Amino acid sequence: MQTLAVRRVVSGPRMASPWWRGAAAVVAGALPALAFPAPSLWWFAYGALVPWMLLVRSAPTARRAAVDGWLGGLGFMLFVHHWLMPSLNVFIVIVAALLGLLWAPWGLLVRSMLGGVPSAGRAVAAVAVVPSGWLMVELLRSWEGLGGPWGLLGASQWEVAPVLRLASVGGVWLVSLLVVAVNTALTLLIAVAAARTVAAVGLVVCALAVGSAWTWAPRPDRSGQARIAVVQPGIISGPGSLERRFTRNEALTRTLADQDLDLVVWGESGIGADLGRRPDLVARLAALSRTVRADLLVNVDARIRGAAQGAGIFKRSFLIGPKGPTGDTYDKMRLVPFGEYIPARSALGWATSVGKAAGEDRVRGSRQVVMTLPPGPSGGGLRFGPLICFETAFPDMSRRLVQNGAQVLVGQSSTSSFQGSWAPEQHASLAALRAAETGRPMVHATLTGVSAVFGPEGERIGGSIGTERSTAAVFGVPLARGTTPFVRFGDWAVYAAIGVLVTLGLVRGGRRLRRPVPAPAVPLARTAHDSAERPAR
Secondary structure (H helix, E strand, O other): OHHHHHHHHHHOHHHHOHHHHHHHHHHHHHHHHHHOOOOOOHHHHHOOOHHHHHHHHOOOOHHHHHHHHHHHHHHHHHHHOHHHHHHHOOHHHHHHHHHHHHHHHHHHHHHHHHOOOOOHHHHHHHHHHHHHHHHHHHHHHOOHHHOOOOOOHHHHHOOOHHHHHHHHHHHHHHHHHHHHHHHHHHHHHHHOHHHHHHHHHHHHHHHHHHHHHHHHOOOOEEEEEEEEEEEEOOOOOOOOHHHHHHHHHHHHHHOOOOOOOOEEEEOOOOEOOOHHHOHHHHHHHHHHHHHHOOEEEEEEEEEEOOOOOOOEEEEEEEEEEOOEEEEEEEEOOOOOEOOOEOOOHHHHHHHHHOOOOOOOOOOOOOOOOOEEOOOEOOEOOOEEEEEEHHHHHOHHHHHHHHHOOOOEEEEEEOOHHHOOOOHHHHHHHHHHHHHHHHOOOEEEEEOOOOEEEEOOOOOEOOOOEOOOOOEEEEEEEEEEEOOOHHHHHOOHHHHHHHHHHHHHHHHHHHHHHHOOOOOOOOOOOOOHHHHHHOOOO
């Protein structure tokens, strides 16, 4: 009965109206957003695309399938990023509409593979081709200028241990392929009676892939523990907020004395002044380091003069020791579009008038850095790789840090503009994926968001610090050795998906070349014999 109901919805008389169909596409595209935090209905991701795919496969024309793909993409981007509305205002709809265009080719692909009554061969191919097409969309929109890899479908599985093991093999990309493959098989199961055997086999193969990764993928070798503290001051606004924020961070850090710490981490933008011009703040930070007998990783969001990249506003992480700055600094490399810079500002600068878009572009860093701590409770020279806010969404950045020797990943973040929304929990969940992909623990420290720590397999360590709290907490962070397949082989799942689509193109191109061209019809000349045999009227 449920199967019949779904099929009636996507093929009923109302779907003949382009307006009803367009509205249905937007709603269907929005459904996968429920799989992400805060709802965190991770299991829903495995069927959330089915209504959208059923709608697209029933499109009467290829053009309509592309429109359904575009509108579904608009709905997906709008609802996954709805918490940006206070910052971007109505501009978020324009951005979602533009990014939604990336799903128009995917709509064509879904219709060509699932439309009509696919043969067994086409159904088998669909389970590989449709997910590969989806992954190309995720890859394109993961470019920083298009918003970055926030809301990748595979990221919805951040708390599912067997699937996190799959991420250690092929990254979040492989998880996205799995989720879309399951949705494709379910669509075949519902819509194509002749392909139900193929669909069932596809679901079994997906389950075996997860089971195989869980059983045979190498597990990180545990190698001791680091003691890392997170300081979360909470929301501090109004006149004098920068100084009061520093003071609150300072007071919370003092409570960590005599805790045998390796590192204390402040959130992003914990300091709003150029430390090079504020020796008083440097002295206070050095005194804190001596008090807690550990180095501090702090973050400055301020105009810094005399920098190697030139003067401007930087997001810069400083490592502070008992004598002041150690010399280890990291400048944020990947900036938030519209939040920290405006792409093509000459053309899109008007966005500052409709929301909270950046009035001035931040200066971009040029290289990643691995910092080394002095000997501490965990032993000698703990190496960690800093990431700032938005950068924790990029799998390649954490992978490169681990390749360069980082034993711990540390993300400094602030979601002060998005309290009470889904954003803080979504952001914290990304740390679980980065930890699982690399086999290294990750510390996610926020100014006002959700602070959390995840172990080398993506497991949560201790409890998270919610948006409503202002506190300092110490975490025993398990260290690990070894290399995950994802760190070793990188984005092989992406290349495999490209290979699938190239193979599809070659096969279809070959069929067109081999297809015989019908000879043009040539009328036969009338002969005398024909005339003689034709009876007279």
